[in-house]
Amino acid sequence: MEFFVAQILTGLANASSLFLVACGLSLIFGVTRIVNFAHGSLYMLGAYIGLTLMEALPGHFGFWGSILLAGIAVGLIGVVIEMLVLRPVYRAPELFQLVATFGVILVIQDLALLIWGPEDQLGPRAPGLRGVFRIMGEPIPKYDIVLLIITPFIALALWWMMTRTRLGVLVRAATQDREMVGALGVNQAWLFTGVFALGSALAGLGGALQLPKGGADLLMDFTILTPVFVVVVIGGMGSLPGAYLAAIIISVLNVFGVTYIPQSTLVLMFIVMIVVLMIRPYGLFGREEVAGEHGQVGEPEEPIKPASAKVRAIVAAGLAMLALLPLYGGNFALVLTTDILIFCLFAASLHFLLGLGGMVSFGHAAYYGGGAYVAALLVTWTETPMELAFLLAPLGAGLIAIVVGWVCLRLTGVYFAMLTLAFAQLLWSLVWQWQEVTGGDDGQVNIWPADWLNDNTVYFYFALIFSVGGILTLRHLAHSPFGYALRAARDSKRQAEATGIDTRRVQLLAFTFAGFMGGLAGALFVFSKGSVFPNELEIVRSFDALIVVFLGGVKTLAGGVVGAGFFKGVEDVLTRFEYWRLVMGLLIIFVVVVAPEGIVGSLRRAWRRFGPGHSQADTATEERRT
Amino acid sequence: MLEVEGVNSFYGKAHVLRDLSFEAPRGHVVALLGRNGAGKSTTMKSIMQLVRPASGRIVFQGTDIVGLPAHKVAKMGLGYVPEDRRVFTDLTVSENLLVGRQPPRDGAPTWTEDMLFDLFPNLAERRGNRGKALSGGEQQMLTIARTLMGNPSFILLDEPSEGVAPVIVEQMAQVIAQLKSEGLTVLLSEQNLHFAQAVADLVVIIESGVQVYHGTLADLQAHPEIRDAYLAA
Numbered sequence: 098m099e100f101f102v103a104q105i106l107t108g109l110a111n112a113s114s115l116f117l118v119a120c121g122l123s124l125i126f127g128v129t130r131i132v133n134f135a136h137g138s139l140y141m142l143g144a145y146i147g148l149t150l151m152e153a154l155p156g157h158f159g160f161w162g163s164i165l166l167a168g169i170a171v172g173l174i175g176v177v178i179e180m181l182v183l184r185p186v187y188r189a190p191e192l193f194q195l196v197a198t199f200g201v202i203l204v205i206q207d208l209a210l211l212i213w214g215p216e217d218q219l220g221p222r223a224p225g226l227r228g229v230f231r232i233m234g235e236p237i238p239k240y241d242i243v244l245l246i247i248t249p250f251i252a253l254a255l256w257w258m259m260t261r262t263r264l265g266v267l268v269r270a271a272t273q274d275r276e277m278v279g280a281l282g283v284n285q286a287w288l289f290t291g292v293f294a295l296g297s298a299l300a301g302l303g304g305a306l307q308l309p310k311g312g313a314d315l316l317m318d319f320t321i322l323t324p325v326f327v328v329v330v331i332g333g334m335g336s337l338p339g340a341y342l343a344a345i346i347i348s349v350l351n352v353f354g355v356t357y358i359p360q361s362t363l364v365l366m367f368i369v370m371i372v373v374l375m376i377r378p379y380g381l382f383g384r385e386e387v388a389g390e391h392g393q394v395g396e397p398e399e400p401i402k403p404a405s406a407k408v409r410a411i412v413a414a415g416l417a418m419l420a421l422l423p424l425y426g427g428n429f430a431l432v433l434t435t436d437i438l439i440f441c442l443f444a445a446s447l448h449f450l451l452g453l454g455g456m457v458s459f460g461h462a463a464y465y466g467g468g469a470y471v472a473a474l475l476v477t478w479t480e481t482p483m484e485l486a487f488l489l490a491p492l493g494a495g496l497i498a499i500v501v502g503w504v505c506l507r508l509t510g511v512y513f514a515m516l517t518l519a520f521a522q523l524l525w526s527l528v529w530q531w532q533e534v535t536g537g538d539d540g541q542v543n544i545w546p547a548d549w550l551n552d553n554t555v556y557f558y559f560a561l562i563f564s565v566g567g568i569l570t571l572r573h574l575a576h577s578p579f580g581y582a583l584r585a586a587r588d589s590k591r592q593a594e595a596t597g598i599d600t601r602r603v604q605l606l607a608f609t610f611a612g613f614m615g616g617l618a619g620a621l622f623v624f625s626k627g628s629v630f631p632n633e634l635e636i637v638r639s640f641d642a643l644i645v646v647f648l649g650g651v652k653t654l655a656g657g658v659v660g661a662g663f664f665k666g667v668e669d670v671l672t673r674f675e676y677w678r679l680v681m682g683l684l685i686i687f688v689v690v691v692a693p694e695g696i697v698g699s700l701r702r703a704w705r706r707f708g709p710g711h712s713q714a715d716t717a718t719e720e721r722r723t
Numbered sequence: 724m725l726e727v728e729g730v731n732s733f734y735g736k737a738h739v740l741r742d743l744s745f746e747a748p749r750g751h752v753v754a755l756l757g758r759n760g761a762g763k764s765t766t767m768k769s770i771m772q773l774v775r776p777a778s779g780r781i782v783f784q785g786t787d788i789v790g791l792p793a794h795k796v797a798k799m800g801l802g803y804v805p806e807d808r809r810v811f812t813d814l815t816v817s818e819n820l821l822v823g824r825q826p827p828r829d830g831a832p833t834w835t836e837d838m839l840f841d842l843f844p845n846l847a848e849r850r851g852n853r854g855k856a857l858s859g860g861e862q863q864m865l866t867i868a869r870t871l872m873g874n875p876s877f878i879l880l881d882e883p884s885e886g887v888a889p890v891i892v893e894q895m896a897q898v899i900a901q902l903k904s905e906g907l908t909v910l911l912s913e914q915n916l917h918f919a920q921a922v923a924d925l926v927v928i929i930e931s932g933v934q935v936y937h938g939t940l941a942d943l944q945a946h947p948e949i950r951d952a953y954l955a956a
Contacts, residue, residue, distance in 0.1 A: 263821055270811045270822045277809045280771055281823045282797030282873050384813070 103235035104356065108349030110241035111310075113248040114140075116344035117303035118321055119328040120255060120337060121296035127272035127335035128292045131183065131194045132511060134640065135201035136325065137318035139297045142205060143171045143304025144313035145213050148220065151308070157224050164305040171301020172294045179293035182686050184286065189693035196647040197689040199640055202318060203682030209315055211676065217315075220308030240309050252341050255299075259337060268292055272335055319636060323522055324351075327370045330515040333383020342381060363526030367519045371504065374516055378508050403576055419561060423554045431557045432625075433669055438564040439621045441661040444645040445568045446614035448657030451646055453575055454607045455587030456506075459514045460521025461615055461642050463501065466634030467524060468494035468616025469623035473541035474534070483547040487620050494616020495609050497524070502608030506601060518636070525634040540630035544623050560621050567614050572654060574610070583607050648688055650695025659697050724749040724908050725770070725801075725877060730779030732762075732769045732932075739765045740776070740932040747877070747910050747925070752903050754923035754940070755912040758955055762932040763912035764806050767881045770910075771803045772796050783877070800828055802875030806882045806912075810862045810869075812855035816846055819854055819865055823872035831876035832905040839868040842898060860891035867898065878902065880911045884918040896921045915955050920944075928953045 122136045150163035182197050226243060229236035259265035271278045271288055279285045304317075311317075328347055332339025347366055354362040379385050404412070422434060447461045471493030475481040481489070501520045505513050528535045535541070550556050574580050585593035586600035593600050623629045632638065641664070649660025667684065671677040692699035725747040732740040739762050747753040757763050768774040770781055772793045780787050788796050797803065811819050820836050827833040840847035843864040849857060857865060863883060870878060880899070884892045899909060899922045913919045919926065919940070926943050928936035930953050936943065943949060 263824070266814065266818045266821050269818075270814055273811050273813060274809055276773065276793070277805070277811075278822060279793045280773060280797055280803045280805070281869065282794050282825050283822070284792075284794045286792075 099233040099235050102233055103237055104352050105349055106232065106237050106245060107241060108352040109245040109248075109345060110238075110348075111352065112341075112344040112348035113244045114303035114307040115321075115324055115328055115348055116248060116252065116341050117299045117306065119325045119332070119340045119344055120252075121299035121303075122325055123329045123332070123335050123337070123340050124268070124299075125293055125296035126329070126511070128268055128275065129183070129187070129194075129289050131198065132514070133198050133296070134195060134322070135178070135198040135205065136296070136300050137320070137322035138202050138205040139171050139175060139300035140304040140321050141209060141313070141315070141318040142174060143167045143301030144220075144308055144311075144317060145209055145218075145304075146170050146301065147305030147308050148218055148313050149213075151221050160221070160224050164302065164308075167305035168298045168302035171304070172298030174301075175294045175297025176290055178297070179290050182690070183293070184289075185690045186693050187289070189689075193647050193651075193689070193693060193695075196644050197686055199644055200682040200685030200689065203678040203685070205682075206315065206318065207676045207679035207682070211679075213313070215315065218313045220310070220312040223309050226309075238310075244306065252337065256337055264291070323518075323636065324366060326515055326518060327366055329380075330512065330519070331370055331373045331380055333380030334511060335384070336380065336382035339380055339382030361526075361530060363530060364523060367523040367526070370519050371516070371523075374508065374512070375504070379512060383512075416565065419565075420558075423557065428553055431553045433665075435553075435557050435560045435625055436669075437662055437665040438560045439618050439625065440641075440645070440665050441658045442564040442567045442621070443615055443618035444642050444649070444657040444661035445571050446611045446618065447642045448646045448649070448651070448654075449571045449574070449614070450607060450611035451643075452651045452654070452656060453580060453587065454583050454604060454611070456604060456608060457510075457514045458608075458611075458639075459518035459636075459643065460501075460639050461517075461611070462634050462636070462638035463517075463521035463524045464494040464498055464612035464615030465619040465622070465642075466528075466629070466631075466638065467497045467612075468619030469629040469633055470528060470535065470541070470619075471616065472620045472623050473544045473629050476544050477541055478534075483545070483550070483624060487546075487624065490620035490623075491613045491616035494619065495613035498609045498612020498615075499605070502605045502612070506604055506608065518639070521634065521639055522636065525631055525636075528634055529631045535631075538631065540628055541623075542628040544629065545627045546624040550624070556625055560625065563617060563621055567617055568658060571614060575654060579603070579606070644685065648685070648695055650698035653695065653697040653701065656695055656697050660695065663696060724784060725910070726780070726782040727766070727770065728780040728782065730766075730769055730776045730781060732765055732774050732776045734765070734774070738932070740769060742779070743929065743932060743934055744779075745927040745934055745937050747908055749908050750903070750906060751924045752899060752909040752911060752922050753925045753927060754919035755910060755927050755929065756916065756919060756954055757912075757914070757929040758953070759914060761929045763914075763929065764881055765932070766929070767803065767806075767879050767910075767912060770796075770879060771801065773803075797873060797875075798825070800831055800874075800876035802870040802873050802878040804866050804870050804878065804880045804883065806885065808862045808866045810854040810857065810865055813853060815853055816850045816857070816865060819869050820872050823869035825873040828874045828876060830906075831874050832907065833874050834871045836872070839871060842871075842901070843868055860887040863887050863891070863895070867895075871902075875907070877908045877910070880909060882912050882914070884913065892918060916943075916950060 118136060118140050122133060125131060125133050147163050147167035150166055151160060154163055178201055182201060183194055186194050186197055223240045226239040229238050230242055259269065267278060267283055267288060271285065275285055324347055328340055328343040331346065332343035346369065350365060350369060351362060354365045373381065419434070423431060426434070443465050447458065450456050450458055468490040472486040472490035475486040475489060476483065501517065505516045505520070508516055529537055545551060546556060550559055582593065582598045582603045585598055586603050590600050619633065622633070645660035645664045646657050648664065649656035649658065668681065671681050674680065688696070694702060727746065728744050730740050730743045731738065743766065755763050755766060765774055769776050772788065772791055776789055779789070781789050783799060783801060786799070788799065811822060814822070817836065820839065840850070845861055846864055846868060849861060854862065854865065867883065883895050896918065899911065902909060911919065911923065923940050926936065926938060926940050927934060928949070935953055936949055
């Protein structure tokens with residue numbers, strides 16, 4: 098019993114930072130509709146800044162003052178990010194801003210490395226709170242007790258602000274209909290900046306507040322991101338009490354998990370999330386997200402046209418160039434191009450899901466990594482011949498996709514995205530923690546292709562055939578009746594159903610097929626490298642694919658492929674430099690700001706604007722956009 | 724007070740307003756009439772800059788407001804009551820009013836929450852209720868009250884009588900008359916003449932985004948053939 102109480106108290110103390118960070122994320126999403134992937138980075142900055150301040154400012158006042166100042170400093174950093182990076186892209190198609198926030202993650206990672214160095218930093222103890230309190234005989238760190246006492250007060254203060262002040266009322270009104278708030282004379286730009294600053298400050302505060310418990314390191318941005326997403330989704334997007342309750346549930350669960358089933362702490366969190374969402378699809382206190390609500394911006398879709406003869410000729414020429422690569426390219430060019438081809442297929446499979454299906458998956462790495470692991474495990478454990486393992490891998494990935502899709506498709510929009518992320522993380526943590534079977538962190542090695550393929554040139558052709566074949570199949574599907582049904586379900590679910598399309602079935606099929614193709618890319622990957630590690634299943638890999646699809650352009654068929662080629666090529670050049678993340682991040686942000694419709698979309702727009710056949714309606718559309 | 728001059732507006736590639744021109748002089752109630760789909764709501768949104776006109780001028784109190792952000796247009800004293808109401812359903816009646824609150828303005832009546840509750844007694848009883856708990860008529864009153872909290876000198880009412888009970892429509896007419904007597908200028912859109920007849924001084928009729936009639940209410944009443952040609956019964 099004593100132990101039980103002690104566990105709960107520790108859990109409550111741990112909930113503190115999680116709640117603050119989740120709250121900030123939720124607030125920002127509510128008003129700006131931006132899922133701020135960089136929120137973990139702001140949390141990390143809060144920790145580092147707090148640490149630096151604490152070294153400079155001694156004593157009680159210094160310690161608590163540093164925490165507050167760290168929050169304010171991160172709030173100001175949030176203002177800079179909002180004004181420089183996000184403001185130019187608010188009117189871009191929905192979710193495009195994700196890419197910008199991912200650029201911010203990369204920039205902050207390298208800046209933190211530059212300023213604070215690579216070593217993990219221990220947080221200072223809070224002055225006067227060094228020891229433990231004995232509660233029912235169990236030692237509880239004094240700082241934990243202080244945390245669990247002040248957190249409800251912070252929560253209350255936030256709640257008061259949201260319900261009793263005009264600012265809070267405006268925030269809630271803007272969450273529902275920001276255009277109307279603007280028409281009533283409220284400057285949305287400043288409201289957005291203010292909310293972003295507040296959300297950032299909360300993240301910074303969370304980072305600084307956990308210093309005596311956890312210190313600061315360069316991985317904490319992603320470490321916190323997953324539980325924060327989980328908390329926000331369980332609590333319900335935009336709900337303060339929900340975030341508080343969910344933070345407590347997750348933290349307490351985690352403490353118990355560590356004690357009783359240490360092998361499955363990560364898995365546990367996602368299982369809870371999945372169960373909650375099965376029962377309450379919009380979280381404990383969430384409100385249903387209605388797509389296309391007031392205040393959502395988005396230009397009407399351009400219909401997708403089959404490629405013209407000219408485009409076909411260009412593509413054919415490009416393919417011929419590729420096919421002849423072994424004649425003029427060196428070994429390095431072959432390996433790099435193989436990587437790019439595989440990544441193009443992976444991106445194209447996500448693009449199919451996202452662009453044509455309108456299903457934004459944050460966890461597409463599950464099928465890519467899943468395919469790679471299916472192949473690797475078959476080879477390792479059953480000594481399956483490579484050719485067979487290669488064919489079974491996409492089937493395995495497709496099977497995973499059926500299950501995940503079946504559960505996730507109950508939801509739409511950001512909840513769907515979060516749930517797909519949760520499943521991907523679930524798979525990742527399974528692979529990570531089930532060491533006996535998967536090798537855990539050590540991955541699977543010695544997964545080489547069959548002898549006849551064990552040559553860079555031959556494997557290049559192998560990858561070329563399957564990648565291009567896969568991409569062309571996806572493209573062909575877009576122009577098939579199935580593709581029409583899929584787009585109909587994306588654009589107007591109800592109307593599609595009224596015309597006799599079983600939208601859920603169509604979407605599940607598309608989800609499965611995208612998973613299958615992702616698995617094919619994963620299988621190509623594992624045999625080209627001879628090994629696979631859990632990072633192929635990580636959030637970062639899913640984000641890579643998302644970035645590529647958005648950078649290329651969601652609404653154009655070529656978007657995924659063009660983006661993947663661009664991204665991989667640039668990445669290959671940049672990773673040779675020490676601070677490549679900084680440069681890559683800035684480059685991503687630059688592309689996002691300059692080309693808010695993606696590379697292909699923006700090129701097309703430029704052609705329409707300056708090329709022939711320019712009309713008054715086009716000008717009107719252009720001007721409204723700017 | 725408000726002059727619309729040669730405005731063209733688009734939705735995507737659809738040309739909705741075509742060289743639309745009319746004016747609303749200070750202190751008058753102007754009814755913007757036309758059939759469903761004639762472009763009335765687009766006109767309202769174009770004035771408010773929620774739809775940005777591709778060409779033309781919209782001059783409010785001597786300033787061309789085309790291209791300004793909507794919140795600046797509102798700050799100049801233009802109040803907008805949308806057709807679909809757009810009440811903040813998760814907020815209480817009082818909170819909805821708080822969103823609309825703006826500082827007092829020279830040359831426009833100043834409203835307080837209590838004065839608006841006098842004007843709309845039904846809302847007073849429901850001040851603590853959430854927007855989603857209100858009836859259609861109450862929501863309509865709330866949107867008008869919310870806009871009045873901004874102390875506008877000019878108010879755009881987009882089909883205020885649509886979908887509300889006849890008794891409320893009558894009440895709405897009284898409110899508009901009162902607003903006029905307080906010195907407000909009103910631009911009111913309607914599909915038919917019934918409601919407009921009770922309150923309007925001037926009438927603008929549009930058809931497919933083109934202005935087809937501009938005159939006094941009395942003139943229009945003298946020419947029933949115009950009404951029959953362009954308006955629903």
